[in-house]
Amino acid sequence: MAIGLQIQAWRLSQGHSVDDLAAKSGLLSNQLDEIEAEEVDPPTSILEALAAALKIPPAWLFSHPLSFRTLFDDPEDVDKSIPSGPDPVTERILAGSRMDRSLYVLLTAIMQSGEPKLLRAAEVNLRSLAKQAKQATVPWQSRPSGHFEPPND
Numbered sequence: 001m002a003i004g005l006q007i008q009a010w011r012l013s014q015g016h017s018v019d020d021l022a023a024k025s026g027l028l029s030n031q032l033d034e035i036e037a038e039e040v041d042p043p044t045s046i047l048e049a050l051a052a053a054l055k056i057p058p059a060w061l062f063s064h065p066l067s068f069r070t071l072f073d074d075p076e077d078v079d080k081s082i083p084s085g086p087d088p089v090t091e092r093i094l095a096g097s098r099m100d101r102s103l104y105v106l107l108t109a110i111m112q113s114g115e116p117k118l119l120r121a122a123e124v125n126l127r128s129l130a131k132q133a134k135q136a137t138v139p140w141q142s143r144p145s146g147h148f149e150p151p152n153d
Helices: 001-012 018-025 030-035 043-052 058-062 066-071 088-097 101-113 116-134
Strands: none
Touching: 001 043, 001 058, 001 066, 018 043, 018 066, 043 058, 058 066, 101 116
């Protein structure tokens, strides 16, 4: 699906009018109309402004909003099929959200808040967790050979 149609789908899914979304993103209404009608290929700066106005990450504009329903809807009410999109990372996130939905909802809420300090704190903590996940899970496994220290249970 073309980017203009995706932007229109996001706008409609959040209940914005053309005038409302244009004003929130700093565009003229006719500019947004042209983008949605696929008459203009928007530059990155406009995509970022539209994403900020919609309170979503810019990469999400390349996928239909229904692709993200697994992040927000109740797991029992969600159809298990996920429409494929151009972003394999997003597809993996959506597929993984079926396993631990609360984590993805939390991370999405943090990203949507746009609060710089909150985003930075989340990034630092996630980097630390990722680093810890790459390390040995049992502390004494990373000790030099010949060194033995039993665990403190």
